[in-house]
Amino acid sequence: PRATLGMVKCAKAYAAIQGRNYVLPDDVKTLVPYVFGHRIQTNHYSFTQDNDVQKILKGILQEVAVPTEDLQ
Numbered sequence: 001p002r003a004t005l006g007m008v009k010c011a012k013a014y015a016a017i018q019g020r021n022y023v024l025p026d027d028v029k030t031l032v033p034y035v036f037g038h039r040i041q042t043n044h045y046s047f048t049q050d051n052d053v054q055k056i057l058k059g060i061l062q063e064v065a066v067p068t069e070d071l072q
Contacts (some may be wrong), residue, residue, distance in 0.1 A: 003006040010035050032061060033058075040056060
């Protein structure tokens with residue numbers, strides 16, 4: 001929960017810096033490595049597979065679809 005609250009605060013601040021009063025999915029994707037990167041711990045197996053935290057987070061972001069609304 002603390003990481004999620006941190007992400008919400010960071011995303012709102014990032015959007016405000018960009019001149020918006022709303023958060024876009026791309027804002028969250030931009031911030032994921034900075035907000036969640038230090039919270040992920042890898043095990044010995046991931047190091048042998050040449051996976052570091054940034055690669056793991058990048059892979060997750062590529063796999064998870066951005067939620068959308070069907071406005072029809």
